[in-house]
Every structure is written in structure tokens, then in C-alpha cells.
Amino acid sequence: LKRILAVPFSKQDMSDLTAEVEVYWLGDLNERDLDRLLPSVDGLFVNLWPKELDAQRLDAMSNLRFVQSGFAGVNHIPFQALPKGVVVSSNAGGFSDEVGEFAWALLLAAAKRVTEFNSKWKENADKTPLELGRRVMVLKGKTLGVLGYGGIGGSVATYGRAFGMKVRAFSRKDIPGVESLTGEAGLTSILKESDAVVIALPLTNITKNLIGEKELSLMKPGAVLVNVARAEIVEERAVYEHLQRNKTFVYATDVWWTKEGKETYPPEMPFFDLENFIGTPHVSGPSAVPGRGPQNNAVENLLRFARGEAVRNVVVASDYL
């Protein structure tokens, strides 16, 4: 039996995993037992990378071959410290519907100005519906840019098509029925032409700070930008200043900038003072956990590893080094 060291969402309903694998829960081990176990561990199952597994302990894991992330993103994993030849899998697909739904909620709240109308109701009491209605974006016939076309991006594109939008993807994949663009020219084209843009990319060396001052300035003045991926894909100061200068532009995000290894919510900059900002406390992924989709998706992949089958969602380590 393969030995897995696990820090899962919860031990509950992990019977599929424990039936075929020898599982050790990190929280159950004292330092001595952990150090004794490390050389025999074949695989890791982690959510946010546990601080116990520092570079020294990783060096001791001479048997380690596989790391399964519980999160969809793997940017929390210390790739530079992993022993050579260790395969890392993301939990792509485990959150597609739930995070996609949440992205669409943010997109619609921004396009229809729901948060603003709801909170500023006193200010609008004397305005006519026709006057206020002009501030509402109609999605049908408009263009949706989907940055990253994994499970989440695919869900978002499905909703966009149901709403009669023209979908354009920023992706290295060939996607049947969807215009797919790459590189700086592709990104420029999508940002210029889209009325709404959803970021559903992994955070890698390539995507970090992908959307800065220049990219924001390419976007339509009344566009909506939604982020359900990782905050660092967007430059914090650039988007803050863009929102200050462009009152019809909306940035709606569920994800927050990491400072000193911690996702900072609320943010350091006064985003919540801006009317054209919508922020939620990184609940899109966690909203999938009660339905067990992410857990089951990760366990299935761990079982593939345990059985010697080809694992899925292997990430390209060099994108993270």
C-alpha cells in the first residue's frame, strides 16, 4: 500500500481513500513521529501548504513522488524545495461549477449595479427608473472575455453563451466553437473588445501581474472585470487607481492579495470605499466543499497514483519556479 501524508479538508468521508491507501493525518502526528514517517511517504495530499513541511523535512522525504493539491491553484506549493521528479497535481475540475457560478454572480452584480443600487438606495430615491436604467449593462449580444479556459473558464463560457454573449478565450487550448487567442496580441484584442472579462487562470510566473495599468487602460471604460482566480494576476495599485479614475468601470473580486504568505482580507488599500468595487471574502472555492466535489476529485486522483495509473491535472513545474 502507498503511504499518503494528508492535510485534507476534513477526515470525514475519506473512506474511499483509506480503503486503498495507508493514510497519516498530519494533525495527528507529533514532531518525532512525523520525522520518523517522512522517508517512507509516497504522496502528499495538502490544502494550503503546511508550515511543518519546510525545506529540511522535504529533503528527508526521499520516497516522495506525488503531491495532490486540495485547492484548484497550486501556487502555494514550494516547487523550488520539492525533491526532483515529484509530480504535482492541481485540483482542477473540483471547483468548476461552484467557482464558475460565483464568477457569474459577481459579473451580474457588477453589470446590473446590484450592490450599488442596494446600498445607495437613499441617493436614488428621486431619480427616474429610465435614468437609472441607463446605468445597467445588458449582456445579450455583448462580448465576454474568458482568461483561462479550464473547468472554471469553461463553466463561465457556458453561462455566457446561455446569455447570448459572444465568448472569446485567452487560452493555449483549441476550444471547439470558441475563438481562442494567446500571447500579448491575443490578450490585447480580448481586453479591447470585451464588455466583461472573467479571470480564471492559474497564478504562475507567466500570469502574475498579467493585468496592470497598461492592460486596464485597453479595456472599455464601462467594462466589468471579475477575478475568481488569484489576486496577484491583477496589480493591486493599478486596479485601485483605475477604479478611482474610471467610475463606470467595475472590478469584482473574490480573491485577495497575499502579503507575507497570508491572503489579506480586508485589503490594505481602501477598495471598499469605492462604489465601483465589489469584494467577497474568498468564498467561491470554499462554497464547493460542503458538496464534496473538491474532496472527491482529489481522492480520485490520489487513488490513480496509489494504483499506479496516470494521474490527472499534472502542472508544469517550471511555470511556478
Add this chain to the structure above:
Amino acid sequence: LKRILAVPFSKQDMSDLTAEVEVYWLGDLNERDLDRLLPSVDGLFVNLWPKELDAQRLDAMSNLRFVQSGFAGVNHIPFQALPKGVVVSSNAGGFSDEVGEFAWALLLAAAKRVTEFNSKWKENADKTPLELGRRVMVLKGKTLGVLGYGGIGGSVATYGRAFGMKVRAFSRKDIPGVESLTGEAGLTSILKESDAVVIALPLTNITKNLIGEKELSLMKPGAVLVNVARAEIVEERAVYEHLQRNKTFVYATDVWWTKEGKETYPPEMPFFDLENFIGTPHVSGPSAVPGRGPQNNAVENLLRFARGEAVRNVVVASDYL
């Protein structure tokens, strides 16, 4: 040429109408000219019923055969004062996409708690994403009740299917692929089983106060109720008290109760003090006006009348008497 007395959204781009019909704009006529014109008017094109056209003036309109509403709803039309044999058409279909989109924005804002997370960010700073994520409703696999299956209800059902929801309709129509129920038993079943309910019914004698204390008590404690139709379909005090008692239930509305002939926004009762309430200033229909869908839809029907063709969207007058 038929004579139409019109109070349209705006005179702009009414060339399709004026090319085939003799149009008089109510706002251009003084009292004397209006009174002189009335006996020769064949049709009316109105938005909110104009106060100039009182019962006495309607009596003078001996030639009147047709009333086209600019609004999707016709509850503003004084059916009891209309001369016998006058056909009334709603503007059904003119707002389907835009009001449908808005309904989905309200539904998602409620299901994902977007307005609450965005405004109460200080209160949630110390809570974990997993804890907060439990408050988010995932739509996939859930049941959507659509009350009224006209153009707007149809759009909403399309979105529901794209989100993987099971759609149940409260409608007298046979709808291919959708379970369609009628009567008190049908309504009870839909209210009991739905996780989200969208009201897209016309306001008639039958639908007025359709959703009162009893009906609300049938719904799931964590359900979402969206209203983009007319406020009076829901009993004001009943829904207020239901929201006070059931903090996980959300009522999200774009429409407001009419008091003394005027839609009152903000409402008399302190709905905006409730965290589980979302309100927008009746912008869903008006958001369609810049795109000219409602105007074109109404003009097409007026041209059918002018050409002696069968008009569409004829309402059953007895539903409003």
C-alpha cells in the same frame, strides 16, 4: 391611414410607425386639440396610463379599437373605463432578455450573498472562508421555480438550465421539456420544492397577493424569492415579517408596491434595514429601453393593427376587471 394617439418612450426613431400611421403625440396637444381629436382616434400607444385620458375622455373615443401598452404589464390600464370591444395588447417579449437577465442577477446576488458580503466586509474580517462559504447556495442540481412562463420566465428558465438546475414552471401553458403546474396544488408543490423562485407573472385579479404568509411559510427556510414582475403579487407585510423571522431566506426585488397610483420607492416599510433583502429601483424594464427592443416590439404590433393584421399579446380583459 389609422390614427394613433401616442405617449411613447421617446419620439426618436419612430419612423417605422409614422410611415404607415397618422401619429399624434399626446404631449404636443393642448386640451382643445386633444378633445377634438379623440373621436377619430383608432388606437392608443401608452406607457404608464396618462392621467389626461380619464373616463370622460375615453367615452368620447367612439372609434377606439386598440390599445398597445409600452410596458410589459398592462395592470396600469383602466379596463373598466375602456369602451366595449377595445383590444388591449401587452408589450410581452419586448423586455424578455433584459428583465430575465436582471432577475438572474438578483437571484445570484441572493444565492451567493454578494450584497451582504460586500457591505458587511468589516464583520467578516475574522471569519474563515470555509465558515463563510457555507452560507453560499450552489445552484447546480437545485430546483428553480418559475412563476409565469412568458418571455421573461422563458429566459430565466434558459439560464436555470445552463446552471444545471431542475426547472419547474407555474403556468397554464404546455412547455416542451419543462414540468408545468397550475392551481393551488401546483403552486404549493413548486414553493415547497424550489431552492429559488422567480416571479415573472402579470399582475391580474388572479395573481394579486398570490404570495402571502401561507405561501411563504411553504418555502424552504434558505430559499431565495426574486420578483421582477409587480410588487403586488407579494403581500408587503407578509414578506417583511417572513424576512424578519427567517434570516436565511432572501427576498430580492426590482419592483415596489403602488400606493395611491404611484410605485413607492423606497418602500414605506424598512426593508433596506434587513440584511436578507435586496432591492433595486425598478430598472430591469427600463434597462431595455436604450436597446430599443420594447419600442420595436410595440411598433411592430401597432403596424399589425394598422394593416388590419391579427395583433399579438392580446390580454384577457376579465383578468383585470
